Amino acid sequence: MLSPFRSFVRSPRLGRLIATHSSVNPDEISHFSNLSAHWWDEHGEFEFLHKMNPVRMTFVRQKLLEAARDDGTDPNPAQVLANLDVLDVGCGGGLLSESLARLGANTLGIDASEKNIGIARQHASTDPRLAPTSPHSSLMYQHTTAEALLEQPKQFDVVCSMEVLEHVDNPASFLSTCAELVKPGGHLFLSTISRTPLAYFLTIFMAQDVLRKVSPGTHTYSKYIKPSELIQFFETYRPPTPPAPVPSLRESVTLADSLTSSARPWITRHSDTYLPRTQVDVRGLIYNPVFGNWHLAPKDAWGSLECNYIFWVRKPKEIDS
Amino acid sequence: MLACRRLARPAFSRIRSLSTTTEGALTHENCDVVVVGGGPVGLALAGALSSSRVVGDNLRIALVEAGDLDKIRAWQLPSEKYSNRVSSLTNTSYAFLNDIGAWSYVQHERTCPVEHMDVWDGISDARISFDAAEIGTVSQNEGMARLTENLNLQRGLLHLLEKAPGVDLIHRTKVTSVTRESEGHGAWPIVNLDNGRRLRARLLVGADGFNSPVRAYAQIPSFGWSYDTQGVVATLIHRPRSAYEGPNTTAYQRFLPTGPIAFLPLSPTVSSLVWSTRPHIAQTLQGCDPSVLACMINAAFRLPQVSLQYLYNRISEAQATSTPLTPQQVQEEILWRETSHGIDRHSAMSASAAMGDAPIGIPPVNSELVPPLVTSIQAGSIASFPLRFNHTESYLGEGAGARTVLVGDAAHTIHPLAGQGLNLGLGDVEALAKCIENAILQGSDVGSYTALQPYARERYLTNHTIMAAIDKLHKLYTTDFEPVVWARSTGLEVVNELDSLKAAIMMTAGADGGKSGITAGWDMVTKGVETLDSAVKVARAVGGGIGGIVGTGVQTLIQRVSERTRA
Ligand SMILES: Cc1cc2nc3c(=O)[nH]c(=O)nc-3n(C[C@H](O)[C@H](O)[C@H](O)COP(=O)(O)OP(=O)(O)OC[C@H]3O[C@@H](n4cnc5c(N)ncnc54)[C@H](O)[C@@H]3O)c2cc1C
Numbered sequence: 001m002l003s004p005f006r007s008f009v010r011s012p013r014l015g016r017l018i019a020t021h022s023s024v025n026p027d028e029i030s031h032f033s034n035l036s037a038h039w040w041d042e043h044g045e046f047e048f049l050h051k052m053n054p055v056r057m058t059f060v061r062q063k064l065l066e067a068a069r070d071d072g073t074d075p076n077p078a079q080v081l082a083n084l085d086v087l088d089v090g091c092g093g094g095l096l097s098e099s100l101a102r103l104g105a106n107t108l109g110i111d112a113s114e115k116n117i118g119i120a121r122q123h124a125s126t127d128p129r130l131a132p133t134s135p136h137s138s139l140m141y142q143h144t145t146a147e148a149l150l151e152q153p154k155q156f157d158v159v160c161s162m163e164v165l166e167h168v169d170n171p172a173s174f175l176s177t178c179a180e181l182v183k184p185g186g187h188l189f190l191s192t193i194s195r196t197p198l199a200y201f202l203t204i205f206m207a208q209d210v211l212r213k214v215s216p217g218t219h220t221y222s223k224y225i226k227p228s229e230l231i232q233f234f235e236t237y238r239p240p241t242p243p244a245p246v247p248s249l250r251e252s253v254t255l256a257d258s259l260t261s262s263a264r265p266w267i268t269r270h271s272d273t274y275l276p277r278t279q280v281d282v283r284g285l286i287y288n289p290v291f292g293n294w295h296l297a298p299k300d301a302w303g304s305l306e307c308n309y310i311f312w313v314r315k316p317k318e319i320d321s
Numbered sequence: 322m323l324a325c326r327r328l329a330r331p332a333f334s335r336i337r338s339l340s341t342t343t344e345g346a347l348t349h350e351n352c353d354v355v356v357v358g359g360g361p362v363g364l365a366l367a368g369a370l371s372s373s374r375v376v377g378d379n380l381r382i383a384l385v386e387a388g389d390l391d392k393i394r395a396w397q398l399p400s401e402k403y404s405n406r407v408s409s410l411t412n413t414s415y416a417f418l419n420d421i422g423a424w425s426y427v428q429h430e431r432t433c434p435v436e437h438m439d440v441w442d443g444i445s446d447a448r449i450s451f452d453a454a455e456i457g458t459v460s461q462n463e464g465m466a467r468l469t470e471n472l473n474l475q476r477g478l479l480h481l482l483e484k485a486p487g488v489d490l491i492h493r494t495k496v497t498s499v500t501r502e503s504e505g506h507g508a509w510p511i512v513n514l515d516n517g518r519r520l521r522a523r524l525l526v527g528a529d530g531f532n533s534p535v536r537a538y539a540q541i542p543s544f545g546w547s548y549d550t551q552g553v554v555a556t557l558i559h560r561p562r563s564a565y566e567g568p569n570t571t572a573y574q575r576f577l578p579t580g581p582i583a584f585l586p587l588s589p590t591v592s593s594l595v596w597s598t599r600p601h602i603a604q605t606l607q608g609c610d611p612s613v614l615a616c617m618i619n620a621a622f623r624l625p626q627v628s629l630q631y632l633y634n635r636i637s638e639a640q641a642t643s644t645p646l647t648p649q650q651v652q653e654e655i656l657w658r659e660t661s662h663g664i665d666r667h668s669a670m671s672a673s674a675a676m677g678d679a680p681i682g683i684p685p686v687n688s689e690l691v692p693p694l695v696t697s698i699q700a701g702s703i704a705s706f707p708l709r710f711n712h713t714e715s716y717l718g719e720g721a722g723a724r725t726v727l728v729g730d731a732a733h734t735i736h737p738l739a740g741q742g743l744n745l746g747l748g749d750v751e752a753l754a755k756c757i758e759n760a761i762l763q764g765s766d767v768g769s770y771t772a773l774q775p776y777a778r779e780r781y782l783t784n785h786t787i788m789a790a791i792d793k794l795h796k797l798y799t800t801d802f803e804p805v806v807w808a809r810s811t812g813l814e815v816v817n818e819l820d821s822l823k824a825a826i827m828m829t830a831g832a833d834g835g836k837s838g839i840t841a842g843w844d845m846v847t848k849g850v851e852t853l854d855s856a857v858k859v860a861r862a863v864g865g866g867i868g869g870i871v872g873t874g875v876q877t878l879i880q881r882v883s884e885r886t887r888a
Contacts, residue, residue: 040506042770043719050771054763061762078375078762099764102379126509127523127766128351291778 023174024112024145025167039093039119045215048287048294049095049163052191055285055294056162056310057099060189063281063312064158067187070278081105084157087181089146090164094120094139101130101139105158109141110149117143146177155183162310165192166223175233179266185317191285191310195224198306202287227282227305234266234280234313266313280313347519352383352489353767354757355512355522357496357535359386361408361471362729362746363528364478365423369754371487372421376754379761383489383520385512390492394479396472400430405554405702407585407593408474409435409466409572409740414747418474421754422485427469427477433587434464436570439690442798443577443626448690464570466740468585468593491518499525499538507723507769510538524768525718525725526753528746533731536713539722545711545734548795550580551603552706552737553596556699557618559692561589563684573692574738575622576798577629581738582621584692591699592692594618595737603705605637611698612648618695619672620655628658709734710792712785716749716777717770724768726776728753733784739791745784752779 038044064080082104088097091109093116101107101124111117120141124130130139146161159182161174168174175190182188193199204221207214267280275281284297284304297304354370356363367384370376398404410418418424434453441448453465482488495515502509502521512520527535536543562569569592573584580597587593596606596618606614613636621629635654639646646654656666656673664670669688711734718725729746753776760772767773 042507044506050769054760054765054771057763057765078378081764098766102761102764102766126505293774 023147023168023170023177025169037119039095039116040123045213046093046095048213051292052285052294052308053095053099055296056096056189056191057103059283059296059310059312060100060158060160061103063187063189067278067314079104081158085154085183086158086160087146087149087156089159089161089178089181091120091141092116094123094141096160096162097139097141098124098127098130100160101137104138106138107140108156109139110144110146111141112143112145114143117141146174146181150177150180156181156186157183158187158189160189162189162191165190165225166219168223171223171225172233175230176237176239179234179237179315180239182315184315186315188313188315189310190230191308193219193224193308194226194305195221196226196306199224199308202307227309227311230311230313231267231275231280231282235269237265238263264316266315278314280311282309282311284309349511349519349521351381351523352520353380353523354382354526355520355524356382356384356526356528357512358528358530358533358729358731359384359388359390359475359490359492360528360530360729361474361478361743362750363526364475364482365418365421365747366526366528366728366750366754367488367490368423368478368481368485369417369421369750370757371482371485372423373754373758375758375761377485377487380757380767381489382487383491385494385496385514385520386490386492387495388492390479390490393472393475394483396476401588401591402699403431403556403587403591403593403702404470404472405556405593405699405704406471407468407554407587408471408743409468409585410474410747411466411741411744412463414744415463415467417747417751418477421481423474423478423481425477426480426484428473431473431587432467432469434570435466435468435572435586436464436568438465438572438574440574441576443575450690466572468572468587470587471743491516494518496529496534499535501721507766509768510724522724522768523766524757524773527725527727527731528729530730531709531711531734533727535725536727536731539718539725539727541713541715541718541722541725541727543711543713545709548580548597548708548710548736549600550597550708550736551600552708553594553598553603553606554702554704554706555594555596555614555618556587556702557584557592557594557615557695558697558699559590559592559695562693565684566689569693571689571692573622577621578626578799580795580799582618583738583740584622585740596621597708597736597738600707601637602633605633605640607703607705608640609636609645610648611700611703613646613651614703615695615698616648616651616655616672620658622691623664623670623672624655624658625662628655628662631658708736710736710788712788716781717773719770723770726753726773733788735788735791736795738795739787741787741791745787748783749776749780752776 039046041047042050061077061080064084065075065077068075068080080103081100084105086100086105086107088100088107088109091097091111094109097107097109097120109117109120111120121132124137124139124141125132128134130137132139159178161178165171165174178188178190193203199221203214204219208216208218267276269276281299282305283299284301284306285294285308286297286304287294287308296310356366359367363384363386367382370380370382376382415424418427437450437452439448439450453463479490482490491514496512497515498513500511500513502511510522510525512522512525514520525535525538527533527539529535569586569589572586574581577598579599579602582596582598583594585593585595596603598606606617609617617632617636620632624632632651632654636646636651652673659666659671659673666673667685669685669691672694713727713732716727716732728749730742732749733745735742735745753773756773756776756779757767759775760767760769763772765772
């Protein structure tokens with residue numbers, strides 16, 4: 001419901017990045033740049049996000065545990081994230097990154113906003129478990145974009161980008177960037193808002209205009225993406241061998257034509273009704289206004305994907321391709 | 322120099338290695354959880370946390386207690402002597418203590434199951450009695466509750482903490498103040514100890530009792546009142562029950578207009594007293610010779626209210642003139658009152674037989690309706706505590722009081738008539754430990770409001786429901802105004818018919834009605850009380866009818882009482 005974009009500060013270095021990679025939107029950014037001081041106020045602007053975080057973490061852990069079991073290993077459920085390389089794209093104040101790092105993941109949080117990275121670093125420094133001075137710390141922050149990271153060879157076991165997709169300008173390009181940052185056999189987690197009348201009503205009309213829980217201008221309806229669009233993207237997505245111009249996700253889903261690769265797509269469906277369990281999952285994130293908390297909707301619950309949802313997709317292992 | 326006994330063996334040195342940071346000239350130690358208070362609740366929390374592998378792997382825990390925990394660890398009494406602070410632990414509490422591995426360190430022989438309960442109204446004599454076997458959920462020989470000395474429980478928990486180390490026990494050390502390290506959101510509290518140590522706490526737990534300094538730091542408001550009642554406790558010695566009467570496993574409670582008096586069995590010849598009464602009466606009782614008090618206890622379970630009132634006055638007047646009554650004089654007074662009430666000296670209702678010969682042969686009829694006659698009181702066991710109702714507005718600190726959470730008496734204090742205070746505290750501990758464990762698994766900051774909210778959500782309403790029901794029961798029974806008494810007695814008759822309500826009242830005594838049913842049960846107690854309350858309203862309506870004839874005096878009186886009952 002509340003999806004503050006990681007605000008952006010006009011820096012010369014990133015200016016160049018925007019020119020070449022159009023997923024970061026400078027307008028989105030000026031709106032959020034004043035909010036970063038509130039990231040860690042659990043009762044403020046980001047309260048919903050604080051409350052949503054444990055639910056997102058539950059989903060992440062659950063999927064990693066299932067995948068490990070599918071691979072025939074039996075990890076300690078408390079340690080599924082231990083020692084994995086995890087990237088948090090659009091980490092904001094570090095809500096998710098801190099949780100990932102506490103569970104032992106080698107976490108890199110990146111954000112296009114220098115201010116956010118400053119807040120995130122400052123907050124982590126007060127926590128002896130996470131402070132960069134601590135010998136146990138496995139948390140790093142970097143002021144950069146996902147696109148810029150592609151220039152390095154490093155890939156990650158897990159890439160997360162929570163509540164970011166609805167704020168980027170070219171989601172297809174953003175998605176393929178994230179996808180490329182994932183190791184073969186690794187995982188991509190996204191949470192965002194669907195483009196439905198209900199989502200409009202709750203996240204824009206109620207949250208922004210009526211209740212003023214979220215600053216007006218936080219969300220733009222036309223930028224919302226439906227779960228079916230994400231699924232279709234990964235049914236056709238193949239790593240672009242030469243970086244090809246990517247069509248807009250919202251206009252067209254015939255990406256296969258423009259992306260040429262021999263690898264199998266991330267999602268190979270044999271049925272129209274069921275998603276292949278080992279490749280993809282999508283679950284609604286439901287807010288209960290009475291208790292003021294979030295929960296993960298049961299699998300395939302009717303209508304549960306009408307608003308906030310979380311999406312997991314697994315990159316094929318090399319042998320699969 | 323540090324008055325600290327460290328039990329912690331650094332099993333997981335990666336995390337537990339003491340991280341000390343300097344901030345200006347002052348150094349502090351980083352802790353994940355600082356529990357203030359080593360009462361039964363604080364120790365149970367430490368025990369629950371230390372028994373969780375997930376918690377042990379991730380959190381550094383310290384507990385600060387002003388008192389001497391070594392003394393409790395070494396606490397030992399001859400088998401026939403008992404501490405005067407006794408709590409009836411519900412089966413839920415018992416199961417929890419078992420789960421965390423604490424119960425095996427509690428000296429079982431010193432605990433006593435409650436198999437039966439007898440509760441009656443001192444004015445109308447309406448009575449409910451029931452036994453553990455009536456409730457299906459209670460397992461064999463467990464009773465509906467288990468009377469346990471607080472010290473026996475605390476000692477057991479300390480032994481558990483020795484066996485499952487991981488908690489830094491800092492005792493004989495007072496928290497002198499709590500300060501905030503900075504102004505930011507979710508700033509960490511710094512706990513300043515009188516030995517100079519400073520603990521920087523990710524999460525600060527107030528298990529520090531009614532006068533909770535942690536609550537004061539967190540600026541959590543609380544509401545409540547004093548009952549204008551003292552709870553007099555003592556360890557009672559009596560003859561064993563005869564073979565005809567069965568074992569001493571019945572708890573008795575008589576509701577007097579001045580407050581309930583309870584007799585809680587500990588062994589065949591020892592039981593514990595909790596006598597809630599007006600402060601001036603408590604003072605009188607505590608001021609008498611222990612054998613006079615023994616006579617008064619016997620009388621309080623048997624004589625009509627009017628005679629008890631007479632006896633309190635007699636004793637108090639004698640005390641005022643420095644000519645205290647001897648036990649023989651009090652016995653004679655009691656005998657005289659009994660004769661005037663037509664109570665047969667040899668009947669079960671006679672308190673005057675106490676000083677006489679040991680009963681021979683078949684006990685008098687109905688002897689099981691009253692507790693055995695107290696013959697003496699264990700030396701040094703008489704004490705009293707002010708009773709109050711108190712509930713904080715929240716269990717979690719916010720803003721300037723961020724990263725604090727309250728458990729046990731620091732969060733809520735109730736009248737002991739239902740023996741629930743410690744049980745509520747143990748329920749808090751179980752929920753909080755579970756909440757902390759879940760938060761760790763989600764990678765949350767266990768000191769954050771968001772991580773702790775499930776604890777508050779689980780406990781606040783449950784506690785509130787139980788507390789409200791107990792408070793209403795107390796108010797209902799501490800009046801001797803006739804319409805209320807009449808309503809009460811019919812109410813009790815109705816109560817007897819209703820299995821579910823009975824189950825709820827058994828939870829009053831400490832039985833487990835199934836966890837999910839607990840608040841439902843207590844809700845029913847409240848509803849039951851409200852039914853009586855409407856009976857009072859009927860009485861008031863009648864009073865209104867009379868009003869035209871007798872005048873408004875009666876009406877005002879009825880109104881006053883019914884308001885008092887509802888308040
Ligand atoms: C007469 C009577 C009968 C009762 N009967 C029952 C019963 O049958 N069943 C039942 O369940 N409950 C019963 N209760 C209630 C029960 O005793 C309490 O609920 C229980 O003791 C509360 O435990 P606690 O650990 O929360 O608080 P406490 O026992 O009050 O412990 C608080 C601890 O904090 C420490 N502390 C406080 N301030 C500081 C500081 N600044 N620095 C360091 N340490 C500090 C204190 O030294 C103390 O040890 C009864 C109560 C009374 C008065």
